[in-house]
Amino acid sequence: MMSDRPIGVFDSGLGGLTVLKEIMKILPNENIIYFGDTARVPYGPRSKDTVMKYTFQAINFLISKGVKAIVIACNTATARCLKEANEKYDIPIIGVIEAGARTAAYSTKNKIVGVIGTEGTVRSKTYNAEIAKIDKDIKIIDKACNLFVPIVEEGWANTEIARLTAEKYLEELVNEGIDSLVLGCTHYPILKRTIGEYVGEDIKLVNPAKETAMDLKKVLEEEDILRKDGNERAYYEYYVSDIPEKFASIATEFIKRDIDNVNHVEIQKY
DSSP: OGGGSOEEEEESSSTTHHHHHHHHHHOTTOOEEEEEOTTSOOOTTSOHHHHHHHHHHHHHHHHHTTOSEEEEOOHHHHHHHHHHHHHHOSSOEEOSHHHHHHHHHHHOSSSEEEEEEOHHHHHHTHHHHHHHHHOTTOEEEEEEOTTHHHHHHTTOTTSHHHHHHHHHHHHHHHHTTOSEEEEOSTTGGGGHHHHHHHHOTTSEEEOTHHHHHHHHHHHHHHTTOOOOTTSSOOOEEEEESSOHHHHHHHHHHHHTSOOOOEEEOOGGGO
């Protein structure tokens, strides 16, 4: 049955696990295949053509596994390639930026929103455009935080290194008076504790992952491919383009479930 086919989720590395975790909660019956492009992380500093090449390779791989829908769980790839991906492929494909922009626009009280992300996401101004569609009076202060991704990939999310890096990046945004901060890279929610301790309780941290999972549920319902209750237990498969063991150890700690089926894939073949 079409509804029993898995959902594909991919990111440049570990960050997409923040989205995967919410999909598991909101859609517990769905089978999922996750791909982390750990050999080529991060995507942020790369050109649009390179990001598009990597994104299409990831999509081609997931389609070869028989997925029924795909979540681009990477802000950079969403900003650079979502439109082109939907034009190229005949399968439902959603990203993470629209959900994050919507949440930020409705959560701010003083209409000053901070957006942090990779260089590619910030330079694209996609969050700015999506937030402006909802409320053009919202002031957006964005900042590229390129070191956050390698900090997460190294497993250093709650360390002194992370704290000092957060302080360096976020001081300007706090001083500008933001009351909401979009974690505009799916790696960044893994740093939520560190970021939250620096910015304080008065600034709401916006994690697009939950809204993205809700958007996915809506798409599956509209396409009539939602996997119903009562079917066999859902399965999860994990693939990476670099060392599986490193991914498995960090991922297990983050999503709080054993991950022992991480497979290596030669993504360049796709």
